Amino acid sequence: MELQTLIVVALVALALLFVGRRAWATLRPKRDAGCAHDCGCGPAQSGPSDWSKT
């Protein structure tokens, strides 16, 4: 297989993985709050912050 084709296959596979993960993260059933990531309304962040209890 040519190098160009290999790179294209890798890029398309990565893109598919990214789109699939994003779709799952957005639509999976969960009750916790928060914007879908990159919904366009603001960067919803999670994880510890200065205001985390722990």
Place this chain on the structure above:
Amino acid sequence: MGSPPVTAGDLDTRTPGSTARHGAPPDARPLRVALIGNPNTGKTTLFNALTGMRQRVGNFAGVTVERHEGSFRTDDGRRVAVLDLPGSYSLSAGSPDEAIALEVLIGRGKDVPLPDVVVVVADAQHLERNLFLASQVLELGLPVVVALNQIDAATAAGLRIDVPELIHELGVTVIPTVAKRGEGVEALKRAIASAPTLPPAERRFALPPAAEEALAPVAARLEAAGLPRSAARMEALRLLGVPLPEAHLADVPDVAPLLTRARDVLETAGMVPERVEAELRYGWIAGVLARCVTRSAPRGRTVTDRIDAVALHRVWGPVLFLVLMALVFQGIFTWATPMMDAIEGVVGWMGARIGDALPPGDLRSLVVDGVFAGVGGVLVFLPQIAMLFLFIGILEDSGYMARAAFLMDGLMRRVGLHGKSFIPMLSGYACAVPGIMAARTVENHKDRLATIMVVPLMSCSARLPIYALLIGAFVPPIALLGGAMTLQGVTMLGMYFLGTITALGVAALFKRTLLRGPARPMILELPPYRRPSLRNLAIGVYGRSIMFVRRAGTVILALSIVLWALATYPKITPDAALPEAAQQEQQLERSFLGRVGHAMEPAVRPLGYDWKIAVSIAASFAAREVFVSTMGTIYGVGDTGQDDAGALREKLRAERDPETGRVAYTPLVAIGLMVFYVYALMCMSTIAVTVRETGGGRTGWKWAGVQFAYMLALAYGAALLVYQGGRLLGWG
């Protein structure tokens, strides 16, 4: 006339610092400061002034109330972490936003520790109302600093506030500020840093003996349940006016009978329990104002009054509203053009250079036809997105948005919605996701559901690139109203109005069927008009623009690559006898994308669409802008070497129906397509947030399903009506 300046030196004359209950927090972690205040006090402006760009946005745990955090460093280098609590008129939690503020301040926040310092932002012009919340916060026993904001406007209105006397009355540091100009912000930072070393605030008035006696068992029970002593006393008094203890006291069920007993005792003593808190606080506030505030002259007609005479006029008000909206949408077209041209030029140039640098083959095609045509085609709309948010920011910051809500209130009530629903609907112009989340401020469950159901009908910023592409391609820039507007601007305005009017109609339908219930009156505060803060506008526009670019660089980039692959494979051996353009068309038609499109085509043919539009609509379910990038990829505009959006517009105009040879996309098709996008819920994120906000699980999916189905039916029906009706009238 105005308030005397208060300097850091004045602050030092306050009660000398003794060891505070909290003591100085350990230096190992930052000082945690919570910012609270009534809505429209300039709290967010002050938060921006304190923290600058060092901000992060998230949500409070378990609820979809936005949580803004930021930080700054004190003079001695200590980090201060600022939490912007939702705007509240009091700690008497009426909505989920207010409940969050209360829970955080009494130490019952789900994932938020008790703050080290609370900054109460009070509007100097409306101290009476603002001091109600302040008096509640003072009783929590935490170090408190009061930021007396908009002191300039109070001075201009003829109010003279004796700040040292106010410090004496409140027992805490008071800093006059003008947040939009950054005045007093440094003094506020110093006051925050020294607040933990000062004695904590406390209740400033005495309860009548009967009330003291009645509330003692309630306070004792709350204290036993883990509330700090002073917070327990504040809660006992506050709960007198609350029908049932709220969710945060669910683990103290036996407080309810104690409250009932306390109410009985107060009634026996001749008091009305529900009024006790308000009467005590406003009684104390009246005394404070009498000693601290003087009015230099009787209040005459202010600038705000004069503007409102027109802006809220029965006839001129709606006319002004329409004119402003028309200006906004015309401005989006006219003023963004130079920047768009510049981005188009850069994207086209880069595409051509990279195309030249790569050897012919699939990788070159992927980069040029997939990435540059797809992502570049969307990126050129960045100036229009920025312009939209600039206008929204100006309308919000100037105080006009509240007037718009007031003008719409009559209409809202006629359709059966609560006036508060207009705010989520306005947010929907930016993005349906925060709009649906903002519906949490609507207390009534049915009203909230009706609001959530219609918010996605408001044209969000993701639809803008689609409208801009189609209007740019098919609507001529004919001058209207003596050149003040063009047909393009009017068409854009029409799309936004169509969504808004339909949202009201659909809400009326919901409120008369599935979500029947009475309309409730709204209390709306109209803030004085202000000159928008450039800094605030810049932060808002920058944040939204970065989001748009990030989206283009992630979701749209990935989808462009996937769609390019679907449009390129499987490779066929084209008919060599055909011209090159026809060979490319043959390859495209037989690709995976072409086959899927052709399978979908019969469903959209009645709307005047071909397979290319069909797959672009389907792909845009991930994000509406993907419609533009998909069309860009399908047409492989990157190869032309021209600017992307311009080239795409030309390709769309030149497209021919392969069977009839006639023009494939007419202005009628474009209008029908825009109408389709006004109504269709082509947004994965909106569906996800509707599921969560309507209860999650099966209930949530049921409401999301209702929303998706009715919007799709509406979109299809309206687009069919436009296209077939237009053809019958001989328009296309």
